[in-house]
Amino acid sequence: MLSVPSCLVKGLTMIRFTTTLFLMFFISAANAGSFWHFSDKPVDSVIKIRAESVQGLVSGSGVIVGPGRIVTAYHVVNGAHEVEAEVNGEVLQGNVLLHDLQHDLALISVPTEGMPYVPLLPGDQHLAQQQLVSLVGFPFGDEQQAYDAMVSSWIDSRYDEIYVNAPILGGESGGGLFATVDGQVYLAGVITASTSTGVGEGISGGTAVPVAYLRRMLTAGRSVASR
Known part of the structure; x- marks a missing residue:
């Protein structure tokens, strides 16, 4: 009968134990509904926005919604004479194209071609309470x-x-x-x-x-x- 060294048995046992822990963690995280079971696109599509006006510098966030298009809150860029978007560590100049004053939305033009974005929730879908x-x-x-x-x-x-x-x-x-x-x-x-x-x-x-x-x-x- 082939004899297996005790050190190898211990090593295999440790690998099996580590693998089991990893699988348990992965499964529990997925079942918990954590953000991290989503794709990376939502994270990559959200960028930093800076807007400068006579009142000073305002920092906000924005979401890439299509090639060269970013949506943000209108109050972030309202009255700004300069708008910047930080994409992958690069600061890009932006221009406010459209805005919805009542709903506090603004669309910015920024050269973000090639950056990931996620689709908008379909019009026939609504979020449920406690979702x-x-x-x-x-x-x-x-x-x-x-x-x-x-x-x-x-x-x-x-x-x-x-x-x-x-x-x-x-x-x-x-x-x-x-x-x-x-x-x-x-x-x-x-x-x-x-x-x-x-x-x-x-x-x-x-x-x-x-x-x-x-x-x-x-x-x-x-x-x-x-x-």
């Missing part, structure tokens, strides 16, 4: 952060705003709210503001504008001031 979503942005203009949240409610029956149970920090405005429907990742909303439960109680959640209003602006091909 898991993922928020991606650049808090305080620092490093990108991606984290999970749940849809708490819709602000009103017309689906004007999505309310989530995660706080929105400065610099995250214009970032993306992503959701998975039937295994496909979609951009479902654009982060716009933080909310609080009352005076002195701090930030308790945040709001995002549904992409239906972005789609309307893109379809119209012009800025939208009202309904």
Whole structure:
């Protein structure tokens, strides 16, 4: 009978144990519905935005929604005489093409050809209360952060705003709210503001504008001031 050295047996046992731990971690992470089971595209499609106006420098986030097109929150670029987008460490000049004042959306032109982007949530789909979503942005203009949240409610029956149970920090405005429907990742909303439960109680959640209003602006091909 062939004899196997004890050191080899121990080594194989350690490999099997390590592999088992890895598989357990991978399966548990996938079952938990974590952001990290999504593709890398949502993360790569969210970039840092800087806008300079007479009031000073504003830092925000933006989402690539097509070749050379970035959506952000309008209040990030409102009144700016210079708009910059940081893509893969490169600072690019941008121009505001369209805006929707009422829904706090702006479309920026930036040479981002070749950069990944995710499709918009189809018009016949709506997020459900307590549905898991993922928020991606650049808090305080620092490093990108991606984290999970749940849809708490819709602000009103017309689906004007999505309310989530995660706080929105400065610099995250214009970032993306992503959701998975039937295994496909979609951009479902654009982060716009933080909310609080009352005076002195701090930030308790945040709001995002549904992409239906972005789609309307893109379809119209012009800025939208009202309904």
